[in-house]
Structures are given as structure tokens and as C-alpha cells.
Amino acid sequence: MAIKQHSVLPGFGLSLGYTLLYLSLIVLLPLSALVIKVTHMEWAAFWHAVTEPRVLASYRVTFGASLIAATLNLVFGLLLAWVLVRYPFPGKRLVDALVDLPFALPTAVAGIALATLYAPNGSIGRWLDPLGIKVAFTPLGIVFALTFITLPFVVRTVQPVLQDLETELEEAAASLGATRWQVFQRVILPTLLPALLTGFALAFARAIGEYGSVIFIAGNMPFVSEITPLMIISKLEQYDYLGATAIALVMLAVSFVMLLVINGLQWWSAKRLGRRK
């Protein structure tokens, strides 16, 4: 006689159904509309739209700048999280709240503020300009904007893990003769790695799609500082809905593959540490 096995936690069927429905409505529905729209396109036309030299140049700008911004935040986000968790100092709560500000600020405001600061006549730009450093209206400006926008991701993913990390582990390692670097490398970093990767992935994905802030500081010069979302907008300006959708699909596919790879990495690193996900 077959006995139905029940999970200890009740309501699995209901919660799975709810999860699938919610994901379908919120995420899959609009995305599948995108895919369906593209199926109206001839393959040759699709290929032409997504491989135009100008569009290819914009991929380089968007993915390159996003990669740099996410990497910067990987390093400095970790540092920030470390300081916020490990050291008590006056005004800590204030600093902690500041981290989330880039989330709350409308991105256009961020873009305009950064452009104002770093323009050749801006309060920072005027000091950089004589040194030959141009930030606003160059690809460097795009990196600045994206770094600002994606700052909270790494901090907020690493912070809770760091909080749970027992200092006893580090003390034990130290008492066994490990140097500070060894403690960081062998004890702290492996524990933080999954959270770091998640933060990196989120920051990267967010940066790829960013339009509002970048558009004000990029200068938007063809082949130099045009981002892919701008290519989509300029297709729409010509009422070329299909061309715009084609480029959007490419961005979506690339982002999805990258997130998949990073998730895979995370799974691998967790497994290597002998922990189950």
C-alpha cells in the first residue's frame, strides 16, 4: 500500500503554485511578450538589427562599464560592509542609512547631480579638467554613474553574512598561527564568497539596464559613449518597435546567461565548502 509522504512543512503545493503564478504574472508574462514580438521578425532582419556596428559598439560600452562598476563595488562594497559591521564609530547608523540612498534617489536626479559635479565647470570637474581628466560626457562618466547606482547591492548582500560570521573562528585561526592575510584568505573570504558573488551579479545586472542616470552624463557620442538602452530608445524614436525589441532580447539573453553562470559559481563554491544550499 502506497503511503503518501508528507513533508514536515505543510502547504508545499499551495506555496509552489503561488510562487509559479506570481513569477509568471510579474516576470514571465512581459518577457514572453518580448519574445513573441521578436518572432514576427525575419532572422536576417533580426541579425542585422542586433549586429549593426553602432549597436555592437554600444554593447561594449554597456557591458564594459557595468563590469567595471560591479567590480569596483565588489571591492569597495566589501570594505564598506566590513567597516559597518566590525567597527563601532559615532554616526554609524547614519552611514548605514546613506548606503541605501542610491536606491531611493530617482536615477535621473543622480545623473544630473553627477554631471553637474563632474562637468568641466563643475565643483569637482574644474579641478580635474586642468589635469586632463574628463569624467562627464565620456565613458568614465558612465562608470561613475553606474558605480553610484549599484553601490548598495554588494554592501547589502555581504553585511548580514558578515554579521553572522563568528569572530571566534578568526581567533581560533589566529591562535593556530595563521597570519592576518591567511585568516582573510582561508576563513573570511570563502564564507563571504557566495554573498559577494550575489551582490556582484545584482549590481552587474542592474547596471546593464540603467538608462536614466547614464543618459545625462554619458555625452551619448556614437561609437564612444552610447549605451545599449539608448540604442533601444533611438529605435523607438523611428517607430521601429521590432528593432528595439530585438536589441532588448539580446540584452536579456546575455544578462540571463551571466546570472546563470554566476549562480552556478555560487552553487559550486558552496558545495566546495561542504555546505548544502
Added chain:
Amino acid sequence: MTRRASLLAVAFALLSGHALADTTLLNVSYDVMRDFYKDYNPVFAKYYEAKFKDKLTVQQSHGGSSKQARSVIDGLEADVVTMNQSTDIDAIVEKGKQINSGWEKRLPDNASPFSSLQVLIVRKGNPKGIKDWNDLVKPGVQVVVPNPKTSGNGRYTYLAAWGYALKQPGGNDAKARSFVSALFANVPVLDSGGRAATTTFMQRNIGDVLVTFENEAEMIAREFGRGGFEVVYPSVSIDADLPVAVVDKVVDKKGTRKAAEEYLKYLWSPEGQQVAAQNYLRPRDKTVAAKFAKQFPVVKLFTVDEFGGWTKAQNQHFDDGGIYDQIAAANAKN
């Protein structure tokens, strides 16, 4: 029962905001028309109420011209659209089919109640001595122009420069192309719209010349004061028509056709033309034009018909792979 019904009626009246007899129009317009319609709407509402004994409210929606047209195509229930390029209204005719074809014949002047033109805005004292289009291609002169791919304003500038070069002695398409190419090689920043270009020029202090609509120059004066810049009228410029149309499908559904048609027709009345002139839009009405003649220096103008109309110009110059793209690609390589 009756009490419940009356409660319901009260709730309904509260929800709908005003009494049921009122007419509400939605005017979907582009960015820099905000100031004009802010002045025009009350003038029209007063006229309409006096004539038809009906209270009228006009709601405004502003944004980039093509973006606004796309919203209408996608279902934004505009009673009238007021754009800066006829291609935007044509797109609604073709893609959304909410406007019947032949809209430009239903009102005078190709359905464009006023016009503007591209002028050159330079720094105080005109330090680079800019007098005409040919000064913009000189080495060392930086020109701020919005992106022709995303802005009607930028497209007008491109065509104005092209037309200027074409009209020079011995001018031809090849020469015009290299002229426009040299001009865009002097552009340091391509903003996505006209207002953003103004910010780049006035607030970021970038560039020696800003090319934009004549009425935008007046906005700059109101915003930044008249002391910081000078307006230079080139020897020849392009006549920027600013077309308007009733959205047939919407007005027939909402029953607002009469009000919507009156709203647009009144733009041609002396009162409407006066408001336009006060906002530095060139009026069509001869009497009003004479009254404001001091404000509008005479400039030789050509229209987009020089390029075979907007559809053809868009196709040849601004669509993907068009001449503007080729120029941008060649300039990026140098």
C-alpha cells in the same frame, strides 16, 4: 433603498470630480510647448464657456514628441495631439490608426498654427564671432545640438545646415553632406532632447554655440536671464512647422469632437495667435505678425519640402543606416 442610491450618487459624484456636464480634453503635447499651452488653455476655456455654456477643462501631457506619439498609439486617450513634426502624427495615422489620414488638410497652414525656426545661441559678446552656419564648421568651434536620432529639434538643425550648404553658390548634395559632417564633428555632447542640450550649454558651460528653436531662446532668457547669451539669426534657416490634430477615434468614443475641434481651430484666432507670439512662436495671422514684427527678425526660410517632406527626409537621413548614421560612423573613426 433610496438612501443607498443617493449615497451611491454622492460617491459617484465625488469620484468623478466635477459635475457631469463638464467636458474634459486631454492635449498630448511635446516638451517645450508646456509654457504656451499653460497660457492658451485658460484663454480658450473662457471663450468656450461663453459660447457653448459648457465648462471645459484641458489636461496637458508633455514629453518628447515621438514618445508622446507612441503613448497615443499604445492607447493614451488624447483628444488632441500637438507635436513638433508631422511624422509623429503620421505615425499615429499608420500604426495606431486613431487619426484619419488627411489630417493636415482639415486645418489651415498644413494644420500648423504657428512655426519656429532654428537659431544660433552664442555666449555674451559672441567671442567666436559666429554669424552664420559656415562659422559652425570652423576648427575650434564647439556646437551643442541634441541627438538627431532622438530629437526633432536635432533633426531640424541637421536639415537647416544641409539646406544652407545646398543653397550656397555651387552647392550640391555631396558638398552639403561634407558640410553637415564637419558640423557634427564639432559637437562635443549629443543630448537626447532640446531641453537637455540647453542645460549642457547654459549650466555646464559647454560649447560656443547652441542651435535650437527660436522660442527655446526665449525660455532660456526667462530661465537664465538675458545677460548671459546672444541670439544670432543665420542668413537662412528651416521653417519648423508645429502640427496639431484631433484624435478621431478618441473624440468619437468620448463624444468630445466638437470641443476638440474648437480647441484647435481657436489656435488660429487673433487671441490664440497673440498668445503664440507672446511665447515667441511665429504667428500665421498677418495682423498679429505685424504687431510683433520687432520680435521676429525676417529670415529667409525653407521648409522640409526641400527634402521631399518629413517621411522622405526621415527615411533618407535619420533612419538606421541613413546618411546621419554614416556621417556619425565616419566622424567616430577620425
